[in-house]
Amino acid sequence: MNIDAIMTGMELILTPTSLGLIFMSVLLGVVIGALPGLSSTMAVALLLPFTIGMEPVVAISMMAALYCAGTFGGSITAILINAPGAPPAVATALDGYPMAQRGEAGRALGIAAISSVSGGLLSLVAFIIAAPLLAKVALSFRPQEYFALTLFGLSMLAAISGKSAPRNLISGMFGVLVSVVGIHLVTGVERFTFGTTFLYDGIDFVPVLIGVFAIAELLKQASLHTTALERIRDVAIRLPSMDDVRRIWKTILRSSGIGTIVGILPAEGTTVAAIMGYNEAKRWSKTPEEFGKGSVEGIAGPEAANNAGTSGAMVPTLALGIPGSGTTAVILAALIMHGFRPGPFLMRETPEILYAIFIAMFIANFAFLFVGLAGAKVFSMITLIPRTFLWPAVFCFSIVGAYAYQQQMFDVWVMLGSGLIGFVAMRHGFGPAPFVMGLVLGGLLEKNWSQAMIIFDSDWTLFFHSWIANLFYVLTALSLASPLIGGALRAGRARMARRASSLPPGD
Amino acid sequence: MNETSRKAGIGNGGADGSPNFRVHRPDIWVTFIVLSICAALYLRTFWFDSVPDSLAQNVQPPTFPRLVLGVIAAISLLIPFEYHRKLKSGIDLDEERAEPLKPIVLITAGLLLALVAAMPLLGALPALVLVTAALPLLWGERRWKLLIPFIVIFPLAVLFLFSEVLQVTFPRGLFGDLLR
Known part of the structure; x- marks a missing residue:
């Protein structure tokens, strides 16, 4: 372990300014997480322009803290008003809201907070152990292996947001295509610049991220009606009793493991982790019949898993330069924007960033426990902010943020254009998260492909001469085929069940 | 059926x-x-x-x-x-596009384009004031006691944060040039 790097990381984070900024990010994260429609991905994208002039490590730490807190914030409104502020909290609402309805809102919030913090802290341990190890392994990767790894990361797009694997993949590949706009690095030839000098350096991440996450959502909100939500008013926060702890500690441990592993897998996010955490909690529970009616394990399972997923998702982002979720794709873009080289070189050249982020996330976990518990009642009232004020405010931040990045109106147009295209694409099932991952990974994919092609003298067969690369190709093929394999397995199971039910008793 | x-x-x-x-x-x-x-x-x-x-x-x-x-x-x-x-398998890919686009969405998109186009001409502050006034009004907000403070305070606060704290220079527009 690099003691110097740890000390430097601590020095960077343990200053009053950094701590203040991290605390502010936590507060912002909980607020954004609590607001249905606003996601932590969008919040991190909007935060990017604010961090331009900041110390890069503090800027990235702020985003990591916001990511952690945003994931927890969603569960407050999930429990108190049955409106999950963020997708990872959907599973929490299944048991949290029934508990709140029977007058145990405080207990539900206490269990959610303790489970979230436990999940977050346990996976941070995995993060600090796994990230340097993974980076050390990745340091030996050659361009063809890196190409295969990036391809694997992109293939995992098929699983993002669930609905349609082909659409996710197309969305991701369009992201890759947008990343090639500009001057070709090997030959200096213009590609897709359409004669405008603004596109010589390519299309920048920041305005595109703001556009696809904020503007597309704003247009979606334009057609929605304001709905009055029934609010649980009696919220006396109560930490879990010893009896509760005895019932949930195994669930927390199991879900933390699930969340960390799911988070580490490229492109899988905290939502998948939360759903798996919930399902496993139910499967292993001694009282599965209580699920959906206000089971404490039904809250602990998804909450521990989704927060464990946040630290897990940071592992491939920092160690390999392959984002673990939509939000970490934005954090990856921020790393590049601040001049870092995400991937194994980040660990070798600036190891202090790893420890700084670790410390920031550690602090963030305790901060949102305090903020979330002390202010749960206030945060549940945040949903009272009318959308007629909220979304114009988001648009103001979007315009100013997109402009502030390079101080040119062209970026504001890129932001708006991305938002409008993103909105139309979303209506037809093409998600913004795969697009952003493609955009962020596109440069890396082409760079490694080009390097390998130069080394191999255009001999494609040499791409398959490395066992590590071949392993990634197999994983890529498996992840691409996973929707088909899953469908076939489900159909097979359904056929078996039908056959079993048609057999006469006794057979 | x-x-x-x-x-x-x-x-x-x-x-x-x-x-x-x-x-x-x-x-x-x-x-x-x-x-x-x-x-x-x-x-x-x-x-x-x-x-x-x-x-x-x-x-x-x-x-x-x-x-x-x-x-x-x-x-x-x-x-x-x-x-x-x-x-x-219970997934409806038509869910998002089942309803045709409502006119309010198209008008909002048009307004966003117009507001961004107006920014270099008007300058950042008047453009943001327009955003905070036009969008809520378009979406049916009529609570003037909330709307007027929002229109006055929010754009000023955002611009102050970016121009004074983050040192961003915004387009001055026609009004800014006239003032100069």
């Missing part, structure tokens, strides 16, 4: 009776648009400057984009066959 079975096409028959190979008309259009974009961009790659092989080192500028476009085109061919298969 109930809604789900109607959507799933149960009872309507199919080309071969299997939902796996039935096409969904809106998705044919989606595929057509994706393929058209791919074709247009692929054509565009023929206008890239040519580079001698010795300089390109086996990596000609159009090769990678063409590969990506080929992959997109190939995957897009699966899209029309997806709908009925997904519906069988």
Whole structure:
């Protein structure tokens, strides 16, 4: 372990300014997480322009803290008003809201907070152990292996947001295509610049991220009606009793493991982790019949898993330069924007960033426990902010943020254009998260492909001469085929069940 | 026939009776648009400057984009066959686009374009004031006691944060130039 790097990381984070900024990010994260429609991905994208002039490590730490807190914030409104502020909290609402309805809102919030913090802290341990190890392994990767790894990361797009694997993949590949706009690095030839000098350096991440996450959502909100939500008013926060702890500690441990592993897998996010955490909690529970009616394990399972997923998702982002979720794709873009080289070189050249982020996330976990518990009642009232004020405010931040990045109106147009295209694409099932991952990974994919092609003298067969690369190709093929394999397995199971039910008793 | 079975096409028959190979008309259009974009961009790659092989080192500028476009085109061919298969497993791909776009969405999009176009002309502060006034009014907000403080305070606060704290220079616009 690099003691110097740890000390430097601590020095960077343990200053009053950094701590203040991290605390502010936590507060912002909980607020954004609590607001249905606003996601932590969008919040991190909007935060990017604010961090331009900041110390890069503090800027990235702020985003990591916001990511952690945003994931927890969603569960407050999930429990108190049955409106999950963020997708990872959907599973929490299944048991949290029934508990709140029977007058145990405080207990539900206490269990959610303790489970979230436990999940977050346990996976941070995995993060600090796994990230340097993974980076050390990745340091030996050659361009063809890196190409295969990036391809694997992109293939995992098929699983993002669930609905349609082909659409996710197309969305991701369009992201890759947008990343090639500009001057070709090997030959200096213009590609897709359409004669405008603004596109010589390519299309920048920041305005595109703001556009696809904020503007597309704003247009979606334009057609929605304001709905009055029934609010649980009696919220006396109560930490879990010893009896509760005895019932949930195994669930927390199991879900933390699930969340960390799911988070580490490229492109899988905290939502998948939360759903798996919930399902496993139910499967292993001694009282599965209580699920959906206000089971404490039904809250602990998804909450521990989704927060464990946040630290897990940071592992491939920092160690390999392959984002673990939509939000970490934005954090990856921020790393590049601040001049870092995400991937194994980040660990070798600036190891202090790893420890700084670790410390920031550690602090963030305790901060949102305090903020979330002390202010749960206030945060549940945040949903009272009318959308007629909220979304114009988001648009103001979007315009100013997109402009502030390079101080040119062209970026504001890129932001708006991305938002409008993103909105139309979303209506037809093409998600913004795969697009952003493609955009962020596109440069890396082409760079490694080009390097390998130069080394191999255009001999494609040499791409398959490395066992590590071949392993990634197999994983890529498996992840691409996973929707088909899953469908076939489900159909097979359904056929078996039908056959079993048609057999006469006794057979 | 109930809604789900109607959507799933149960009872309507199919080309071969299997939902796996039935096409969904809106998705044919989606595929057509994706393929058209791919074709247009692929054509565009023929206008890239040519580079001698010795300089390109086996990596000609159009090769990678063409590969990506080929992959997109190939995957897009699966899209029309997806709908009925997904519906069988309870996923409705038409959920988001089931209703036609409401006029308010189109008007909002138009307003956003107009507001951004107005920014260099008016300057940042008047443009933001317009945003905070026009959007809530368009969306039906009429609580003036809330709206007026929002219009006055919010743009000023945002611009103060960016211009004074983060040292960003915004377009001054016509009014800014007149004041100067």
